[in-house]
Amino acid sequence: MLRRDFLAGTAALVSGLTFGKVNLNFPTQTQTAKGRVTNAKTGQPLPNVRISNGITVTKTNRNGEYQLPVTDDTIIHVVKPRGFKTPVTANQIPQFFYIHKPNGSPATKYEGVKPTGPLPSSIDFALTPESEPDKFRIVMFGDPQPRNQTEIDYMSHDVIEQVIRDAADQDCKFGISLGDIMFDNLEFYEPLNQSIANIGLPWYNVLGNHDLNFDAPDDDLSSETWQRIYGPRYYSFDFGPVHFVILDDIKYNGREKGGYTGELGYQQLTWLRNDLKHVPGDQLVVVCMHIPLGGISDQKEFLEVIKDHKHTFSLSAHTHLQRHDWFGPQNHHHLNHATVCGCWWGGAPDERGIPHATMSDGGPNGYSIIEFNRNDYKVTFRPASRPMDEQMAIYLPEVIESAKSAEAELVINVFAGSTKSTVEARINNAEWRAIPNVPGLDPYIQRIKELEASEKPPLGRKVAGPNPTPHIWKTTLPANLPVGTHRLEVRTTDMFGQTYRDYRTFRVS
Template identity: 25%
Template structure:
């Protein structure tokens, strides 16, 4: 009985305690918070937070208004300069001052280098462009100091355009002699000792005082072979190692859909959408690599809405008497992995290719400029001055061959064009000259010749292009040709127009070589099997006399005529320029010969010393 009374007493006290707790909770907490508290795990219920900490803290409004002044070295304001944060564009006033509302996503504040000012660079030995400041939290003033050109705006200058350096973290097989014994060399080393060494030689051959600038068309790196945090810095320093001041576009492999990769590019080169001026030309560089599903990207290139808004602002602030050169990585006029709104091309020989959904808008913006416009891109690893009739207008896009060729698997691109770069001459708003400069090639050599029936490791021009089964047909690969070139064969003193081959074919010589020697790139990539390759700079001629010596003359729109002889036709696969450089072979051979001589000399000295020692011993 006593135990029963004790239990009832304890239970009564517990009930009273629960009622007291309930009343206390009701007084301290709203109904919803009590429900949430009851639902939380027991461990958390043991440490209830004070009621005032559950209230949301007010969000502090950020003030993104910024300003600054652009002055020259004498302290005078630089007027009429476009300043941007990558989202908005404004112009400096008469005193060089500007104000703008910075976008919350902006990473840089930068300006469009004026035509009468020097292109600022990272250093005297790294002459890549440095025209920007990184956005700092809380910083509201971004000033810039510009250096005036001593002679004012340049009337003429050279622009060296480099397609796809694309150095990787791998050591690709590399040949230095006419054999099948490769050595290993890093891509950065090849780009530095080959491409940039040749560019320095080209610059040194120009008249003293000629202004020279550079432009990389993107894919400065590719993280094939593994991620390397130093790779972008290494290629930037290589690109900046000559006398030219250089800008770079961002490519798809500089990003590959990864924020880390893009950040590395931005750390080294700055903003991805920007502009600058040289002479009477306004250059606009824009990131047209639109990724979806990871590393996949649209081809032709596309732009986001915010980029279109930025581009419209930049061009609206640009004088309409200038020429505009729009620079980007992926072609806008062709591609076979299109965005849903892209338009199919109407050319029968380019079936499966599309033009960008933005092309019509871009052309409408560019046609406002009385100085005209040019479209510059890279990406493809083949040379192609692509011409289409778009909405009743003839449009040409300059698709630049790659400095790395087939990603450093050879010395040629997949169209047979040698690794190299382009040299443009600008006068006012006109391009007065342009030629392709093969690495370690003389600039007068603008074509290679073949016989249509020559077998290049199972590939023949006659079969690829359905030519007559005639072993005498001559093929000319004219690297920089367009429909405005005149290419003729001279036989017995008479000129005959050569036929032009255009379509989704391939270069038999390049496909055959890469099929045999390319280790890291699939055969599908280098052949017509990729469905992407467009060839339009092959010409053919059937000789009247099979024994005649034929001279090929290729005349460009700038008044240059380049020649080659049928005697130069390549018949031996592949102990030639695709495989190794004669210049490097000589250097390599001389080095080996010297090592051999030094070795022999050393042994002779050792032998002589030994004989002297023996003689001395005998005399003793």
């Protein structure tokens, strides 16, 4: 029996919802999976631990026992509770699941799951106690997305080495990659995972559109290699006071039609509703996906599912730019996160031979450190191979005529800025002047595209864009600036209260 048939019937029964042309009869070709969840140190049973088959979410009884229906294509996963950790592989991939595929995956170019044999009499999970404070930090990646080993090496030197230092300094607890772990060639999962494992943190992963088995006949069988390496396509876990949800919003349209669309689908939304039934309404829920929330067809249905939770925050990647948006009547905050690979490692190489990889919005490639404190959170963007406080680019003519200084345009790109950021500037320690937010194009990317079209284009793969971005601020300079060299100072404060400064000198003739 196919997973979609089982889940469709189960979803309809457990949720009482109607989803178009769906078989509402509970499938008969099912078995009952049984198991226990125990304390790995003491062997004692753990009650009230959530377990899921991808639709139903149940809890262990006082003896740590659970039961769930399964088919011959089901992944059972434990929802890691606060104060416990799951085992990890040598590559720091959390092992919180059991795959039941007696016949294994169908043959595809990249290997899927080997046959797992008959359903075990007991599928058990042993969780190890750990201390999880109310305040903690994690590392967040957008698309690593290497094509080959060379680009994995770029990532290792440009990003991973910096994260190793950063994660230790910030005492980060784990990391998450927001999809497109790979760029179609799934043979490179192993060396990529080895590189990220050097950070030394458990690392969770989101499925992206470049992580699929493109020779699969349909969406149902498009993530078999992913499952072999990372487990379920969607799942959840708790760390400290925060509930984390990993979603799959890629709908593969099949080998014949090709391509993909952004969609969660009724099966996953039903699971999400069942998952959140066990989460208190005042607990922070952090949702990670690949395609931005604004790009999925069932955005409204998603917002409906999370509406009873007072504190929510979601993240995506996919677009190779960075922006903050707010959705729905509750102003749900969504961060479309910058990517590790920037513009797919495009642009001229630096002195190390690594492309500058500037994204289509003019921002650098990089990652974030996110701090959680009960229901609050704070995102700090870390530009790759740059000082942490280098958070903006300032554009101004090199030389300005004094009589025309009021015509000179100042453009400021605050890489992780939002409509809730403030930006101010001053010249030569004069009074601060507020700068208006004027969404537009980044001048640097515009200039690169002009050079790429010239007779002698710069070295390296072409960059993406330019694409409009909301994190641009513009103004003109004061009139009749005196002749000489001047210092421009820019100050920005983001929505989290973090303030950064940068400077630019210019000449007036």
